[in-house]
Amino acid sequence: MRIHLINPNTSRAMTDKIAVTAREVAGPDVDVVATCPEPGAGPAAVESHTDEAWAALVVAQQVAAAEAAGVGPADGGEPDGVGPADGYVVACFGDPGLDAARELTDGPVVGIAEAAMHVATLSGRTFAVVTTLSRTLGRARDLVRRYGFEDTCVAMYAADVPVLELEDAGSAAREKIAELCERAVRDDGADTVVLGCAGMTDLCADLTKRTGVPVIDGVAAAVGLVSGMVRMGVGTSKRDEYAPPPRLPAQVLRP
Template sequence: MINPNTARAMTESIGRCARAVAGPSTAIVAVSPSMGPESIESHYDEALAVPGVLAEVAAGERAGTDGYVIACFGDPGLDAARELAAGPVVGIAQAAMHAATLVGRGFSVVTTLSRTAGRAWDLAHRYGFAAACRGVHACDIPVLELDRPDGDAREVVTRLCAEALDADGSDAVVLGCAGMAPFCAEISARLGVPVVDGVTAATKLVESLICLGLRTSARGEYAPPPPKRYSGLLGDFTIPAPG
């Protein structure tokens, strides 16, 4: 589980959520990158989270990791991570949308900041779920305030989910931020519809792919990246020529 931002508390929460659904023989390791933004709330943040994600994937490969989850709803660095990793890599937006389309006809995404709605739509288009995604709704609570003990995020998000279901005519909800994972079961119970958290969904999908012996295709676009010299601050990302 790679949390692309550097907020440790969120990383730990992500690890806990994943472990709660992982199979008995699955070992979950949750990490944050050593570089990058403390939360992801813009294209700028998302783009600059990617080097840290890729450094973690490279470290994971050296450690023999079987598969990866990128635990930010923008799925930052997914394509590049797939080139780098031998095993499967799944983003939590991707996983949540896949799961939602297996249990309903149309889902609403409930996310944090309005300005990230465009990214959610881009991903829905990219993954094939532009028609299944009926709406993207923002609560405009910053990512790092979702878990403030004195906050009302849980209540605000629940209410927004209910409104989204009505407004969109949807029959399922996708939570659009890894920080909302702890609310998932309660919202589902209160609203009586499937509510999908990408962190747990991605955990099960990666487990499933590994069990099925499926790994990212190395034919074509996702083949390992060619050797390349990197310079400056990013010199460590150099991919040496083989041999």
């Protein structure tokens, strides 16, 4: 089974980190591929709605490219790219391009915000979201509503630290994230905490220990959900809304 993680920003370091997490939680029979756009072919980080508009297009481009590759390493041929996967993960907390990606493949596609929130509601009654920039909270709130979790999400905090600063292990950014997680548990009664950025994937274990409640990383959660769906044979429903689009613009097929 192959799962393809798409990081729509151009940070190769973040993409590698995501792949490490994904491989740790994937079952022994799961092959993980993680890609991101070349520098200049996508946003440096997704920190605004404008970035996100571009990120959505990047996600569509990458799924279309993988599906169009026709043949992949597993077929023994010379692939002209990564090749189709059994399932895809949109590895950016705003879940950009999720609907478009679902049009472009028969397999399951899961966003990391979506995945983390679903798993949170299976682990406790209530969850909080702790993310990077306050300006992205509006999008996070939209997702909470879309996925049906208004009643379960009891708090949303932003550390107001730049996404890429999380890469730095000794940064004050990480301490700030930790304090917000503790606050959500103590003051808002959150049973679990959802981390609102793919770049926080390596903070999970420490934060779980520190807060005493499950701290949930969307990358790990999404890999679990997608691989479970592949195993049970459930992909994306191709009825109507997510059927292949009437036309694929060149912009998407060959960006």
